[in-house]
Amino acid sequence: MPRKNINISDKIETLSILDEHGKLDEDLEPDIPEDELIKLLRGMLLGRKFDERMLNLQRQGRIGTFAPISGQEAAQIGAIALLRSSDWMVPAFRETAAEIWRGRSLESVIIYNSGYCEGAQIPENLNNLPISVPVGSQILHAVGLGWAMKYRKVDDVVMTIFGDGATSEGDFHEALNFAGVFQTPVIFVCQNNQWAISIPVHKQTRSKTLVQKALAYGLPGIQVDGNDVLAVYVAAQEAVARARAGGGPTLIECVTYRMTMHTTADDPTRYRSDEEVEMWRKRDPIERFQKYLLSRGTLSRDKLEGLEAEILTQIQTAIDQAEAEMTSLGDPVDMFDHSYEQMPAYLMEQKKAFLAELDESREEADNG
Amino acid sequence: MPRKNINISDKIETLSILDEHGKLDEDLEPDIPEDELIKLLRGMLLGRKFDERMLNLQRQGRIGTFAPISGQEAAQIGAIALLRSSDWMVPAFRETAAEIWRGRSLESVIIYNSGYCEGAQIPENLNNLPISVPVGSQILHAVGLGWAMKYRKVDDVVMTIFGDGATSEGDFHEALNFAGVFQTPVIFVCQNNQWAISIPVHKQTRSKTLVQKALAYGLPGIQVDGNDVLAVYVAAQEAVARARAGGGPTLIECVTYRMTMHTTADDPTRYRSDEEVEMWRKRDPIERFQKYLLSRGTLSRDKLEGLEAEILTQIQTAIDQAEAEMTSLGDPVDMFDHSYEQMPAYLMEQKKAFLAELDESREEADNG
Amino acid sequence: MAKLTMVQALNLALQQEMRNDDNVIVLGEDVGLDGGVFRVTEGLIQEFGEERVVDTPLAESGIVGMSIGMSLYGLKPVCEIQFSGFTYQNFHQIENHAARFRWRTQGRYTVPMVLRSPYGGGVRALEHHSESREAYWAHMPGIKMVIPSGPRNARALLVSAIRDPDPVIFFESKALYRAFREEVPEKEETLPLGKSQVVREGKDLTLIAYGAMMRPTLEAATELQEKLGVEAEVIDLLTVSPLDDTLFVKSVLKTGRAVVIHEAPRSFGAGAEIVSRLMEKSFYYLEAPIERVTGYDVVIPLYSREKEYLPNAHRITRAAKKVLAA
Amino acid sequence: MAKLTMVQALNLALQQEMRNDDNVIVLGEDVGLDGGVFRVTEGLIQEFGEERVVDTPLAESGIVGMSIGMSLYGLKPVCEIQFSGFTYQNFHQIENHAARFRWRTQGRYTVPMVLRSPYGGGVRALEHHSESREAYWAHMPGIKMVIPSGPRNARALLVSAIRDPDPVIFFESKALYRAFREEVPEKEETLPLGKSQVVREGKDLTLIAYGAMMRPTLEAATELQEKLGVEAEVIDLLTVSPLDDTLFVKSVLKTGRAVVIHEAPRSFGAGAEIVSRLMEKSFYYLEAPIERVTGYDVVIPLYSREKEYLPNAHRITRAAKKVLAA
């Protein structure tokens, strides 16, 4: 073998269907039922409106730190919509729209972001993992779940979501490598929203795309316009079908944008320009999709207004209910629960001591 | 952008010059001075002979666990030969031939493998790191060294060596990614010897080559026949030149073979076939290179015998000297040294207590 | 009953649990054809196939992260990390996740995995192969840290660990792997996690140890008996955390004197917690300050000097005498 | 002298050391333009450029491993890990390498790096953002574990840490970052690592704490004085490891009574080592068992319950009274 280029057999593709002006590539238009299209729009709108309201609540001091998703609605909903309920979702921490699509209640989000662990409770019928804060660490859990599904010979799949920053973590690498070796039914959805807090993606890695990292693991990869819900949907559909059929994992890179701050504790003006934000605003995934739906007659202005109003009511109801629920939450002694299935003796002693102190302080407070 | 294949701009090449029958691809023959060729052969022979002798010593119980390098002489020497003394070497644990090339004494290897930390001492004039046992972990140190060189504006480079197994570790990923982003002058030399203990490389990763992992980091990569010292040399020469000129890092995959056991504690017959070993024996890097040197008149049978005899003497002298040295090593109280620059008070107390106990036991032994 | 080494006893536990429950999966580096570098998983791949005995790529965080995912699906992974000196590569997966899923989801998801790993010195190994850092894991809420001291209890504890609904770090002393044999019944035997044992009764002094240190500790007890007529009570912790302080506190309430032994570095080691519990629960009964016999606060030396680093019967006896003289 | 918050004081230390010595390099996630998520590195990139203030990819092992390499070349990297809850991702690089290069090479190579990281609770943060696990690092031979308690000593200790020839883990309490201001001299000031301080003298009782816990501890001391006329001596460890036991032992030899305070989980926490040292070095002077006031042995709860998890002046006073009554 003299010097020659190595032929990489795995395909790395890129896909866009609906461009930023809402113009459709008709050859590529997927055949999605109308009610599913409306469902997608609703999921995206709910994501956006809820985000705006949460930001509001945070500014009013009614909830704590919160990571907004605005701009990533298509990238989240377009992908997660392909799962059925027996499939599993393994999110990072900025997938609120996807979590809600998967059945998480708005109330639980509010409660969690108010510092109550009760908000992380996941109903028994949902196959969702809770949010994972340590960047990239959850990707491996998806691979383990996928391994277990394959072992149990069910045809469910796992979708895990993570950011562009996560691709730098060792766990990303180990996860994709394991998935390749064991051919687990996992769809890796990278939300490349251009930023990891203040670090732009070109300082995160020198590879021109994130999707090409799939080549390191012998996986197929596809990069999609992440603000084009049709493209995301189609890519996810292919990947899910492949995984379900035993064809193994896929890496999907959704090229999108975090339109607001990293979290409510962040000030993005420190590190990025208004022009950049403006440019991406023009690529808004929701506007684009609405244009498409309006133009094909699936949606009308009236219907859209009705949808928005309904969503705002849903959000308000959730806030009211969450705030009502929270009045009865927060007994501190609960912190001793769920450390182990059976509380060890020494922890029991600590709990007792805690209760005794609590009683005592209350007495003192009563007396004082 | 409709669906299309992504064009990966970085080149991933493969190179072979001297095939397993010693046949030369004359178009590719590098122009290496004769004395350098002989030096390369000597380095490889020394590696092999020392290995054989160490195995012997281990079987006789004269040294402890030892990781042999036989089969990887070309992959090690061909690469390391390109460094100048101000460059740095960051090895894993199976690079004894390369370490010796870089000035490590045979004595120190013997002493280290006899369980004495004194054997890890590195003379001030050598820019070598000591062996690194945790797989893959040292690759990051090379990137930090390279960063520092770039910062100090010197044109030295770092070469780090690791195995095929190491490419699965998160640290491998983080290191190559950092090197790409910071364009540090680091040459990553992967010794793909087909096995990580009992795991063959196709169970290590699904990517068809290891070198294509470079694409994940936007790095150039080259796969070479690692049993062909000329190919390794040429690939390393290019990579070193590029790094020295500020062109950044390169990944080199040397396709080679671990001809004997993982370490002296390992029994490879449990997991691989004799046929496989036999097949690779035919690709022996030393025989091949000798044929080439003989055929081009650089080497004669006589000269070769002389070389071998000289090497055996060198090894015997080293063993004698190491064994002599060791008689005066091993004062256990030394274990308290070099924990910190200044020994903390509490450690001083422990050292005192240790000495007191030692005295007492000696007394007891004298009295008993 | 067969006389088994600890390696064989652990192998028996794995084999039987795998037969009992097809949720039990063994995974790790070289656990398949190679049978593990210490042969603890020998023969399993032949009986259970590659489906249940999984050779993984060389990546500890991968192994543990994948085990967590398997656990969340209801499997019971028993992963092997080849040496405890390489469990730091997966430290974050245990700290950030294995230890917390139950708490994080208020009981919805649990991580019933076992992480087995050889620990400790005494086998003339390379750097990183002789580590003893159980204190890291013992300080981690949500984790159980178990260390057996012989073939029989190793087998019984491993069975319990596999069945335990919470994540268990299971350290196996390399020095004990083949050091001696014990009768190990073919029939199922378990030992409760989180319970220590009195392995020798005595009234003069309490010796508290675990794992590889049980042997020099028992040797010291014998020597104390034979040379000085001192009756040492010896406690084997078996589980380091959650720490069972009932037996050793009870013992010290009786003896008033104690020596704590471990091979890990002394400062901030597991011994400190034992001393603190005794401070809190037996102070008024203490006749003398409790002594710690431990490794020193340095990296365990390469093997030419490791014997002097590791506590031995002589050092324990010496400490006992000091406590007795006080 | 300017009145600075701890964030400003740390920033001053970095700025001055970077001016003094071009070997000093700051690196980590978001330390550049963003100035660090807590703004400790604010303004540094403007003064020293991207060459010396390095925004890294999101990879903690990468950051630390690279820092080790930089150190081996003679630089003095000061890396930031964004929250101490993410230092586990780089645990192996510290355990396996930073802590050992000096020993491994018998002094030829050293790792004079500093790993700065915000630790502790009290700022209503998300999961993993309120961790207090100094005991892990304290148990690691070769590592120094430093925790300042206010702007002035934070600045002085950070300067010393940067100049120290050995690797230092430097934890900064988020709760203290902006809690109060202190006079911090513009002129260079250092404090020796490995030395504790008596911050309040007293004869009746010794309170031993560090970091964020110094405030409730001093509050408790005041309360004890004012309400009960009890004179508590208060010791600020400043360095957790190597642990300086001279001052607290001396103090307890005088007072005979002690309370140890930390916010980390109790079992196998740093407090246990302090208790053990006192057991060994002051036993015969102890009038009562030493009390520990600490976090509980659970994951620190999300913020609605964290106040009850964290030790406060009330709990410390209560423990002090118990010790005094005994």
Ligand SMILES: Cc1ncc(C[n+]2csc(CCOP(=O)(O)OP(=O)(O)O)c2C)c(N)n1
């Ligand atoms: C292991 C780890 N390191 C650091 C952090 C702090 N942190 C939280 S989010 C974030 C950036 C994540 O970027 P990316 O993966 O692109 O996701 P995005 O925030 O853009 O959704 C960082 C550094 C963390 N949570 N976990």
Ligand SMILES: Cc1ncc(C[n+]2csc(CCOP(=O)(O)OP(=O)(O)O)c2C)c(N)n1
């Ligand atoms: C982090 C870590 N995990 C596991 C080991 C045990 N171990 C030592 S060498 C080895 C295989 C290494 O394979 P490779 O990287 O291909 O290098 P080779 O041994 O073939 O030279 C393993 C698993 C280790 N030393 N470090």
Ligand SMILES: [Mg+2]
């Ligand atoms: Mg991002």
Ligand SMILES: [Mg+2]
């Ligand atoms: Mg190999």
